[in-house]
Amino acid sequence: MEEQTKRLHPIKIPLDLGKLLKGNIFFIIILYLFNFGSEKMYMKILQIAFLIYLAWRVLAIILKWYTYKYQIKEGTIHITSGLISKSYQSIPLHKVQNVHRRTTVFHRIFKLTSLTFETGTSGDEGSVPFEVISQKEAERLQRTHSSKHDSIMDAQVAEEKIAADLEPSMEKTIHFTPTKxxxxxxxxxxxxxxxxxxxxxxxxxxxxxxxxxxxxxxxxxxxxxxxxxxxxxxxxxxxxxxxxxxxxxxxxxGKYEISSDQERIHITKGVLDETTFSIQKEKVQAVEITQSIMKRMLGLAEVKLISAGSTGDEGLDTNVLYPFLSIERAYAMIEEILPAYKVERAMEPLSKQAFKIRMLRPSVFWLLTTAAICFFDIALWYLSLILLVLIFTLRILDFKSSRYLLNGEFVQFKSGSLETSLFITKRSKVIQIEVRRSKLQKVFGLASIETINRSKPVHHTTIHDVPAEYADDFYAWYIGRTQAIQTE
Structure with a gap:
């Protein structure tokens, strides 16, 4: 039986009206509160024009809700919208890589939620948002997506049977919940x-x-x-x-949970404003472990999953595992939730030649700052000295923390001064590499290498001043990817 077309929940109308009011509150106060009863002609014209604008926006909000319809048919989401100028959007469910679910306080009051399907593409097909839908409808959409993904090799099997057969295998394993x-x-x-x-x-x-x-x-x-x-x-x-x-x-x-099943990683957080992020394990392009100075002192770390699709609102850090994990737990959890990934502690440090080049490499910022001090007030010469000491201190810290390693099909880079970052990825997930050598690096037998991974935006990771021999090995390592590359 073909699924009927559906609309978003009617509560979306007052929600959008509230956003309209919030966005125009300043003009409403100026025009109708401070200038109430004004006899000035231009003020009356502005008040009438603004009322016409608000009426048009209210009508547009109602029509947008009424004309926005979606339907899932043959494993594809079909969306139509618009009254005069109609638009059509079709996104196959198997292209959905991340599922982002957010339940704000407003949603909770009416037992609603928002759901976004994220794909790895850009433009109109980059995401499919369902801003206001019922909890039951969100769960149905997620089940439909999961069923389609798991049955893509056998499209003739009924969706209901697949969902029933997969129930035992979709049990979640909870890896972390925070204690007091x-x-x-x-x-x-x-x-x-x-x-x-x-x-x-x-x-x-x-x-x-x-x-x-x-x-x-x-x-x-x-x-x-x-x-x-x-x-x-x-x-x-x-x-x-x-x-x-x-x-x-x-x-x-407080309400944080990191869990996984056979196919996906699930991150849930938020007490009042609940956010749920789900990502397919096979779509994880790389893992990044970062530590600030304070976190290094306390032995904590933050683990970020770099995925091929968008991860929703960046301010919500939906693709970040609990950002205050102990460093030991962070390393162990990566291998728990991503068995295909291995993290090696022992890595190669930079050479003495790298230290020399970093001490000799000129700082354009310091030169420009010093020139400005000499031009405007030579009495502040000590600021130039302080800045020079700070620059060299940061360079030394970055040199000490920088590491690199080729480990079978994996590559690891670590760098940073005040904040360190350990980057881990597989050869099959790297879409491009770059090896660069400046004139100064050629003198010292060094090079800079860079990996590029699929993400939104594309993720670049660079480590500078590695031995030229390692750069050659790195290039040969990448060329051998054809033996193990995965088609996504």
Missing amino acids: RDVLKASFTSLSFLALIPVLATLYNTLDDFIDLRNAEGYAEKAMESWWIITIAITALICIAVTFGIVSTFVKY
């Missing part, structure tokens, strides 16, 4: 308590509009002359900041 200790550690490592500063500043400015706080500052100065009042104030501020940091971290990371 993990949340506390994350709140301090992320410095989330510092977010209280702009909140207090905004609160101060808001109160200053209603209360004359400048007169109150005089009383505060007198109160601060007492040491015990100062102690209580500082203690209270620290407690508030820490509590704020813990609560904000819990809201973001």
Whole structure:
């Protein structure tokens, strides 16, 4: 039986109306609140014109919802929209690589959610968003996608039978859920308590509009002359900041789960605003482990999955595993959820020749800054010296952390100064490489190598000043990819 065409949930209309109101609140206040009853002709014209604009936008929102229809037929999503100028979109389900699901507080109130199918292509077929649909419909769409992916080699089998047959094999293995200790550690490592500063500043400015706080500052100065009042104030501020940091971290990371089944990796996070990201294991192009200075001190790391498709809203970090994993757990989890990947701890350091070239390589930024200081105020010459020391310090740190390794079909690069990044990928996932040698590198027998992986945007990873012999081995390693390349 052919599936009927469906629309998004009607709640999308008031949701879009709310966005329209939020986006135009400034003009509404200026035109209709501050200038209410104005007799100026130009103001009346602006008010009428803006009302016409709002009426047109409201009508457009209603028509957009009414004309937007979708249907899944023969393993393909068909979408039609538009009233006068109709548009058609067809995306085969087997092209869907990532599934991104987000449930905001607004969605929760009405038992709704949003679902986005991400493909590895660009343009109109890059993603298929279902902004407001029921929880039941989202689960149906996800099951349909999973069934199509798992049955692509046997398209004649009924979808219902496939779903039933796959139930036992689709059980999830939970790899990580944060403990209270993990949340506390994350709140301090992320410095989330510092977010209280702009909140207090905004609160101060808001109160200053209603209360004359400048007169109150005089009383505060007198109160601060007492040491015990100062102690209580500082203690209270620290407690508030820490509590704020813990609560904000819990809201973001408290309900966190990393799980996987035979085919996909699932990441769920968020207490109020819940986000679920699902990616096919075979579509993972590379893995990146990053550590800031503080995370290195605490033995923590962040693991990011680089995939062929888009990963939704970048601000949500949907493709990042829990960003405060212990380094040991991070390495172990990669091999747990991606058995095809192997991470080697022992890697080759850069040579002494690499250290020499980094100390000799001129810094254009330092030269331009020094020239500017000499031109405007020579008395600030010490800033040039401080900048030079900082540049060389960062170069030394990057030299010490830089590593490289060819391990069978895998390649690993590590680099960074204040923040280090360990990049791991398979030869079959690399779509292009580049080997470069500057004149200075030729003198020291060094080269720079780069890998390019499919992602949105395309992911480039470069390590500088490796031995020329290794660059030759790297090139030969890539040329041998035809023996093991996978067609995606």
